[in-house]
Amino acid sequence: MDWDKLRIFHAVADAGSLTHAGDKLNLSQSAVSRQIRGLEEQLNTNLFHRHARGLILTEQGELLFDATSAMTKRVDAASARIRDSEEEVFGELRVTTTTGFGTLWLAPRLTKLYEQYPDLKVDLMLEERVLDLPMREADVAIRMKEPSQADLIRKKLMQIRMCLYATPDYLAANGTPQRLEDMADHRLICQNTASAQVGAGLQLIKQLMMHDVRSLLTVNNYFGVLQGVLNHLGIGVLPDYLTQDFPDLVKVLEDTESADVPVFLAYPEELRQSKRVSAFKDFVQDEIITYRKILKEQNNA
Numbered sequence: 285m286d287w288d289k290l291r292i293f294h295a296v297a298d299a300g301s302l303t304h305a306g307d308k309l310n311l312s313q314s315a316v317s318r319q320i321r322g323l324e325e326q327l328n329t330n331l332f333h334r335h336a337r338g339l340i341l342t343e344q345g346e347l348l349f350d351a352t353s354a355m356t357k358r359v360d361a362a363s364a365r366i367r368d369s370e371e372e373v374f375g376e377l378r379v380t381t382t383t384g385f386g387t388l389w390l391a392p393r394l395t396k397l398y399e400q401y402p403d404l405k406v407d408l409m410l411e412e413r414v415l416d417l418p419m420r421e422a423d424v425a426i427r428m429k430e431p432s433q434a435d436l437i438r439k440k441l442m443q444i445r446m447c448l449y450a451t452p453d454y455l456a457a458n459g460t461p462q463r464l465e466d467m468a469d470h471r472l473i474c475q476n477t478a479s480a481q482v483g484a485g486l487q488l489i490k491q492l493m494m495h496d497v498r499s500l501l502t503v504n505n506y507f508g509v510l511q512g513v514l515n516h517l518g519i520g521v522l523p524d525y526l527t528q529d530f531p532d533l534v535k536v537l538e539d540t541e542s543a544d545v546p547v548f549l550a551y552p553e554e555l556r557q558s559k560r561v562s563a564f565k566d567f568v569q570d571e572i573i574t575y576r577k578i579l580k581e582q583n584n585a
């Protein structure tokens with residue numbers, strides 16, 4: 285199918301007028317009309333109802349307009365990517381990460397990224413499902429394990445651990461456990477063992493549940509676990525990166541924590557030269573450096 289005819293059809297459908305579309309395309313009304321007639325003959329269908337007040341899409345025209353709209357968006361996105369390799373940072377960047385990391389660590393820090401790049405449009409996709417980067421379901425991923433997909437550039441950002449935290453108010457009212465066995469006298473807040481989560485965190489939860497915990501609150505993501513802890517409902521299993529933003533949380537049972545969980549940033553090889561990806565990567569790395577510095581100061585305090 286002739287791309288020029290589709291492009292002209294899309295402009296006419298969008299404007300609702302041969303004249304307005306011609307003005308936009310720098311074509312005469314008769315030239316636009318010939319292209320539309322040619323496309324209708326090629327498809328053997330009418331694409332517009334002709335009225336004195338303008339043009340209205342037929343059902344078949346609406347189907348084609350949906351298709352050309354999708355095509356136009358893809359062409360615009362491709363054009364933006366091409367310009368992005370040579371010009372300033374702008375346009376859409378699709379970032380995928382887990383619900384917990386995205387809501388608790390990444391999203392609160394995006395202010396700094398937007399201050400530096402106000403024309404950037406971040407589409408933050410928070411889910412446990414691993415999106416296919418080579419198939420361009422997302423541009424950048426931050427994951428709690430090394431990506432296994434081929435043709436990806438990957439960088440290890442940091443290591444985290446799952447630990448036990450509570451508020452001072454909860455511990456003042458219920459006491460502070462000194463041994464794992466003492467967890468039987470407290471409410472445990474954690475992710476449901478059936479929900480998607482890192483294996484190290486799951487193993488810690490299973491270990492804790494072996495001690496006949498008297499009360500339990502399970503949530504399917506760490507954001508919900510944190511809300512339960514902040515509202516003094518119990519002792520929660522949470523990632524240790526929260527201590528920077530919630531310094532009042534008290535770590536309980538210092539020696540009870542998960543194995544190290546690596547955090548990786550990854551993106552497709554074809555985006556190696558993308559300024560948007562580079563800007564986001566540099567931003568995250570700078571924030572990791574700041575995070576480590578504050579964590580070290582907290583540990584030495």
